[in-house]
Amino acid sequence: MVVFDKPHALADVPMHYCPGCTHGIVHRLVAEVIDELGIEGKTIGIAPVGCSVMAYDYFNCDMIEAAHGRAPAVATGVKRSDPNNIVFTYQGDGDLASIGMAETVHSAARNENITVIFINNAIYGMTGGQMAPTSLPGQVTQTSPYGRDVNACGFPIKVCEMLSQLDGPEYLERVAVNNVKNVKNAKKAIKKAFENQVNNKGFSLVEVVSSCPTNWGLTPKKALEWIDEKMIPYYPLGVYKDRSAE
Amino acid sequence: MSDKVLMKGNEAIAEAAIIAGCRHYFGYPITPQTEVAAYMAKRMPKIGGTFLQAESEIAAINMVYGVASTGKRVMTSSSSPGISLKGEGISYLAGADLPALIVNVQRGGPGLGGIQPSQSDYFQATKGGAHGDFHMIVLAPASVQEMAELTVKGFDLADKYRMTTMLLADGTMGQMMEPVSLDFDIAETVEKPWATTGTKMEREHNIVNSLFLQPEALERTNFERFERYKVVEENEVLYEEYMMDDAEICIAAFGIAARVSKNAINEARKQGIKVGLIRPITLWPFPSAQFAKAAERVSSIISVELSMGQMIEDVKLAVEGKVPVTLCNRAGGMIPSPEQVLEAIKAANNGGDK
Amino acid sequence: MAVLTFKTDKCKGCGLCVDACPKGVLALATDKINKKGHHPVEAVNPEACIACAFCATMCPDCIIKVER
Numbered sequence: 001m002v003v004f005d006k007p008h009a010l011a012d013v014p015m016h017y018c019p020g021c022t023h024g025i026v027h028r029l030v031a032e033v034i035d036e037l038g039i040e041g042k043t044i045g046i047a048p049v050g051c052s053v054m055a056y057d058y059f060n061c062d063m064i065e066a067a068h069g070r071a072p073a074v075a076t077g078v079k080r081s082d083p084n085n086i087v088f089t090y091q092g093d094g095d096l097a098s099i100g101m102a103e104t105v106h107s108a109a110r111n112e113n114i115t116v117i118f119i120n121n122a123i124y125g126m127t128g129g130q131m132a133p134t135s136l137p138g139q140v141t142q143t144s145p146y147g148r149d150v151n152a153c154g155f156p157i158k159v160c161e162m163l164s165q166l167d168g169p170e171y172l173e174r175v176a177v178n179n180v181k182n183v184k185n186a187k188k189a190i191k192k193a194f195e196n197q198v199n200n201k202g203f204s205l206v207e208v209v210s211s212c213p214t215n216w217g218l219t220p221k222k223a224l225e226w227i228d229e230k231m232i233p234y235y236p237l238g239v240y241k242d243r244s245a246e
Numbered sequence: 247m248s249d250k251v252l253m254k255g256n257e258a259i260a261e262a263a264i265i266a267g268c269r270h271y272f273g274y275p276i277t278p279q280t281e282v283a284a285y286m287a288k289r290m291p292k293i294g295g296t297f298l299q300a301e302s303e304i305a306a307i308n309m310v311y312g313v314a315s316t317g318k319r320v321m322t323s324s325s326s327p328g329i330s331l332k333g334e335g336i337s338y339l340a341g342a343d344l345p346a347l348i349v350n351v352q353r354g355g356p357g358l359g360g361i362q363p364s365q366s367d368y369f370q371a372t373k374g375g376a377h378g379d380f381h382m383i384v385l386a387p388a389s390v391q392e393m394a395e396l397t398v399k400g401f402d403l404a405d406k407y408r409m410t411t412m413l414l415a416d417g418t419m420g421q422m423m424e425p426v427s428l429d430f431d432i433a434e435t436v437e438k439p440w441a442t443t444g445t446k447m448e449r450e451h452n453i454v455n456s457l458f459l460q461p462e463a464l465e466r467t468n469f470e471r472f473e474r475y476k477v478v479e480e481n482e483v484l485y486e487e488y489m490m491d492d493a494e495i496c497i498a499a500f501g502i503a504a505r506v507s508k509n510a511i512n513e514a515r516k517q518g519i520k521v522g523l524i525r526p527i528t529l530w531p532f533p534s535a536q537f538a539k540a541a542e543r544v545s546s547i548i549s550v551e552l553s554m555g556q557m558i559e560d561v562k563l564a565v566e567g568k569v570p571v572t573l574c575n576r577a578g579g580m581i582p583s584p585e586q587v588l589e590a591i592k593a594a595n596n597g598g599d600k
Numbered sequence: 601m602a603v604l605t606f607k608t609d610k611c612k613g614c615g616l617c618v619d620a621c622p623k624g625v626l627a628l629a630t631d632k633i634n635k636k637g638h639h640p641v642e643a644v645n646p647e648a649c650i651a652c653a654f655c656a657t658m659c660p661d662c663i664i665k666v667e668r
Contacts, residue, residue: 003602004653004666015661019638020614024660042444044316056453062442064315065455067338070308073300077312077320078442080270080296085444103308106301180620180654213614220614 009034009043011058020220022177022210023051023119026190027058029183030088030117033191034061037198043086044078046071048100050092051125051212069100072107075114086197088115094124097133097157104159109168111202115193118159118205120174121212122231129215133157136234141215160207160240170202172240176209178227182237201244209235250425255393255415256281256323258426259349260289262394263321265430266401268347269295270320272309274302274328277361278417279351282323303328307335307348314344315454317441319401323349325417326367327358333376336410340380341456343440343471345404347397348382349413351420354579362579363417365501368556371414372530379468381475383411383482384529386500390424396527402433407478414529416552418502418581484527485536489515493522495594496540498561498571499550500526502581507550510587519595529557537564546594547571550587552580602651604643607663613638617655617664623648626655 006012010031017023034040040061047055049068056063066074071089079087096104096118107114123141124130130143134156138147148156160172171193175186186208193204209231211223218226239245253261260282263271271286283299290297296313300306306322313320324332329350339346350371354364371384383403385396393415400411442452458464486504489511490496499507504525514521524540526533537547546569549558555573562571574590576582604625611634618626618641627644634640641663643649656664 001668002665003651003668004656004664006662006665010662014610014636017660019612020616021660024662025658028662040445041447044442044444046312053457056455060445060451062444062452063454064312064442065342065453065457066311067308067334070304070311070335073305073308074312074315076298076305077270077272077309077314078316079312080298080309081313081316081318081320082443102301103305106305180657183657220616221619224616 007031007035009040009060011060013057015058016054017051018214020211020213020223025177025183026117026119026186026208026210027055029187029190030090031059032187033194036191037194039086039194039198042084043088046075046078046087046089048089048091048095050095052090052092052119053126055090069095069098070103071095071100072103072112072114072116076107076112079112079114083113086194088117088194090117090119092119092125093121093132093134097159105163105166108163108203108205109166111168111170113197113200113202115197116203116205117190118207119210120159120207120235121210123212123215125212125215136230156234158235160205163205164240168203169205169241170243171196171204174207174209174235174237174240176227176232176237178209178211178224209237250427252423253390253426254281254420255390255422256351256420257285258390258394259323259397259413260285261428262397262430263347263401264289264293264295265428266319266398266432268319268321268401269293270313270318271296272298272300272306272322273324274300274306276325276328278353278420279323279325279349281420282349303331304334307332310346311335311339311344314339314346315342315442317438317443321347321349323351325351325353326355326364329367329370329375336382337376337378337380338456339410340382341378342454343408344410344454345408346410347400347404347413348410349415352414352416354577360579361417363502363581364552364577364579365416365503366553366556366577367414368529368553371412372532372560380471381530383407383409383478384414385411386414386527386529387419388501388504388525390419390422391426393419394426394428395430398430398432403482405436406433407474409478416502479531482528483531483533485533486525486527487536488523488525490522490524490540492520494545495519495521495591496544496547497521497523497550497587497591498526498537498547498557499523500529500557503550503552506582506584507587509584510591513584513588514591519591521591532560532564534560534564537561538566541565541568544569548574548590548594550574550582552582553577602649603667604646604649605665605667606641608640609635610661610663611638611640612636612661613640614660616658616660617641620654620658622652622654623650625649
């Protein structure tokens with residue numbers, strides 16, 4: 001009996017991510033959910049600009065590569081074109097919370113019936129480790145070499161908390177993928193975010209607190225520990241909005 | 247002949263788009279094109295279409311990108327500053343070879359400029375308008391009837407060549423009311439096997455994308471794209487000639503400038519000056535061959551423009567220095583008067599022995 | 601009995617599976633390198649495997665198949 005194998009919706013190709021990067025885990029969780037809901041044939045994914053820019057090669061469903069930050073707008077077009085299709089975006093923190101903040105907020109406010117997978121690893125990975133809108137106070141990055149000075153560059157943005165103030169969105173949850181238990185919870189949240197779309201409930205966003213061993217300058221194992229020690233205290237896990245449950 | 251209805255130019259665009267099968271419109275309010283959005287807001291919900299006022303021009307063009315990826319007819323409209331914001335999306339549409347219609351009802355610039363008519367986005371429209379090697383098909387209407395007809399043609403050409411078409415109008419055209427016939431020939435539907443409509447588990451996944459990290463691959467797609475552009479240049483040039491048969495002076499003008507020029511030409515003819523007009527209807531591809539041919543027999547060409555002189559560069563390139571090309575222009579929202587154009591014709595006539 | 605299969609050439613040697621395993625089944629091979637140039641994971645204590653799939657759950661590159 002097979003206990004675990006690669007989901008069908010995940011392409012059988014090597015991914016370009018660094019060793020220990022948790023993007024691969026989240027890709028797999030999304031693919032598992034697509035398999036379990038039997039929606040691969042009608043799912044269209046939108047890849048961002050950032051480390052996961054080439055996500056379009058990693059899923060077997062139809063894929064679109066969007067301009068930086070614009071994935072929710074592109075997803076809006078795709079969903080409005082055929083509301084029977086299932087549309088998800090996969091975006092990093094720079095893409096979703098910096099350059100694409102307007103698209104994020106307004107698609108949430110419209111309760112656009114899409115699923116947003118938001119990878120928060122507190123850094124710009126693809127360009128080599130610059131400060132992200134979610135970089136922690138004091139966090140050393142290439143563009144905050146003395147640590148993020150909140151007086152000069154402001155505070156990190158807590159996306160789930162912020163969006164939860166809107167009447168629009170259906171479901172907002174923050175999860176992490178730094179241990180088996182958290183990965184299993186992340187899977188549940190991602191599944192719910194897709195089920196909500198299938199059931200026409202509306203905008204569902206799952207923020208996944210993730211690691212970037214390379215640009216954090218940590219081993220893959222230490223990076224997962226850093227999530228527990230530094231990230232989760234600033235970005236508490238949990239459900240921030242679940243309108244159907246309210 | 248079908249019945250005509252009295253319509254504003256902007257409304258004619260919107261109704262023609264619906265007739266052409268466009269059911270998705272995304273836009274952001276900006277003068278002087280907002281009637282397009284207002285018309286769509288009224289009509290789309292009644293016919294099962296989508297009207298969505300986006301949070302920005304940037305979002306609107308990316309919503310267009312989304313619908314275009316699924317192979318359906320889609321449009322946005324804006325005016326000059328808004329088109330600049332759409333530049334990013336326009337480049338991505340070109341990079342992913344997606345068909346779409348973008349309407350630019352031009353106003354004076356640069357910057358916030360003004361809200362009066364202008365043709366000063368000619369460079370932006372015809373030379374790409376954003377980063378990278380690409381072209382849009384650019385159509386320039388000179389009547390409300392053409393606003394409608396070229397909207398339909400714009401969708402057909404976009405689908406046929408997997409290109410973005412820009413309808414380059416101006417504030418005058420947008421606000422002007424004229425009788426319009428809405429009886430169009432619609433081209434046959436183009437198959438779009440590349441569209442991201444879901445694999446239905448029956449085919450390999452489609453990818454809509456403009457990223458090519460290997461320079462060899464990116465070069466190849468650029469060369470292939472420009473091969474397609476060459477076919478457009480060979481087959482899709484549109485222009486109108488007015489009194490060019492015996493003309494000794496040629497006016498180059500499009501849109502509202504061409505209408506003003508016709509009045510000036512009629513007056514000049516009364517005064518015995520043999521002057522005609524070549525009016526490009528496609529600004530890209532540009533009717534270069536027609537200007538080159540004219541240069542064989544006219545003594546000079548006058549480019550009449552609502553800008554500081556933009557199309558004049560393409561006219562000069564076309565005639566390769568064979569005849570002098572002069573500029574008769576107003577800018578910043580002002581329109582040349584027939585009298586101003588007539589003076590330019592007279593000046594050319596006095597100094598113009600070939 | 602549990603069977604682990606690895607797509608060894610896709611392994612990046614990050615070791616997250618090794619840390620996730622509650623039974624000490626896995627280790628990175630110190631004497632081998634794969635096509636990517638990494639020390640790939642291998643089962644050094646396969647009979648201890650309980651097929652919990654914790655390793656596969658944490659593997660970012662989806663290289664592990666678990667059967668029972």
